[in-house]
Amino acid sequence: MNEPDEALKDLLRRAAPGPADRELKRDLWPEMRRRLERPPVQIPWEDWALAATLLLCLLLFPETIPAVLYLL
Amino acid sequence: MIGIVEADLERFTRGDIQAFEALFREYQGEVYGWIIRIVHDSGAAEDLTIETFWRIYRARARFDACRSFGAWARRIATNLALEHLSRHRPEKPLDSVFPIGVPGSGMPDAAIAADVRAKVLAAFDALPAKLRVTVRLAMIEERPYAEIADALGISTNGVKSRVFRAIRLLRKNLEKRGVRP
Numbered sequence: 001m002n003e004p005d006e007a008l009k010d011l012l013r014r015a016a017p018g019p020a021d022r023e024l025k026r027d028l029w030p031e032m033r034r035r036l037e038r039p040p041v042q043i044p045w046e047d048w049a050l051a052a053t054l055l056l057c058l059l060l061f062p063e064t065i066p067a068v069l070y071l072l
Numbered sequence: 073m074i075g076i077v078e079a080d081l082e083r084f085t086r087g088d089i090q091a092f093e094a095l096f097r098e099y100q101g102e103v104y105g106w107i108i109r110i111v112h113d114s115g116a117a118e119d120l121t122i123e124t125f126w127r128i129y130r131a132r133a134r135f136d137a138c139r140s141f142g143a144w145a146r147r148i149a150t151n152l153a154l155e156h157l158s159r160h161r162p163e164k165p166l167d168s169v170f171p172i173g174v175p176g177s178g179m180p181d182a183a184i185a186a187d188v189r190a191k192v193l194a195a196f197d198a199l200p201a202k203l204r205v206t207v208r209l210a211m212i213e214e215r216p217y218a219e220i221a222d223a224l225g226i227s228t229n230g231v232k233s234r235v236f237r238a239i240r241l242l243r244k245n246l247e248k249r250g251v252r253p
Contacts, residue, residue, distance in 0.1 A: 005239055008253040009211045012242075015192035018213050019112055024104040024121075029096055032122055036089070036129065 081137035092132075095141060096125055102142060103149050106223075109213055110153040110205055120156060124149040143222050150205070150223040157201040188251055195245035203238040210235050 058065055076098050083091035103124055108117040127148050128135075135144060199207065206224070209215045210231065221228045246253060 008239060008242060008246075011188075011192055011251075011253045012196065012207070013212050015189045016196060016212065018208075019108055019114075021114075022105040022108050024101045024118075025114075027097075028100050028104075028118060028122055029093060032096055032125055033093075035122060035126055 076141070078137050081135070081141060085132050085135050085137055087132060092129055099142060099145055100125070103145050106146055107149050107153050110150070110208060111156055116156060116160075120149065120152050123152055127152070146223045147225055151225075154201055154205055157204060191246060191249040191251050195242050195249065195251075198245055199238055199241055203234055203241065206231060206234040207238045207242075 054068075058068065076095060080091045080094055084095055100121060104117055104121045107120045107124070108114060111117055111120065124145060128145060131148075135141070196204065196207070202224075206220065209220045209223070210217065217228045217231045221231045224231065226234075243253070
């Protein structure tokens, strides 16, 4: 870094220094544990069937794509 | 790092929850400390720390126990912090994020005129998230380029190039606002 860049760096450091407190104040493990124990999101089979039907319709009748996009 | 040995890392890659807990407890502070440097928000840093370890746990099978766990965690944390910065432009007034203080206290230097400070912060905030993170780590935090490169998943020359581009943009923006550093 040359001298003018050092001046810019100094200005940046004076205007926006890093946070003074970087210590973690509490143990995050209990929250992590809850996250691990949360059951994975399950998508019901009806939703898959609906998505497949819509995809099939779009493949068979591509002229409906603008209408579907308009409705979205 | 104390307490963590290669055998623990191997147990973690096989999905051993106790080994993961040991790793979490050992590295949570380090990961949080790295993230808060980038996002400047303790609440967001805590959430992102949890998210980092969640992704680490899900990707455990891909981790090579011979490599540094800390460096791997830092890279995942950096990507998440970058995503966070790209999604959330600061909504709080800049003065509440960087309140005026005394030099050396982690607070902005009170000797800088408020308007100059506001212009510098606005120019810094106008940078794309990737450049903002690189500038923060390289110019403000003064982290080694090799460490930044590792965390961002780019080469050291890539870091130099980003710093160069950021300096050029910052100068241009500051000159437009009448500030010549």
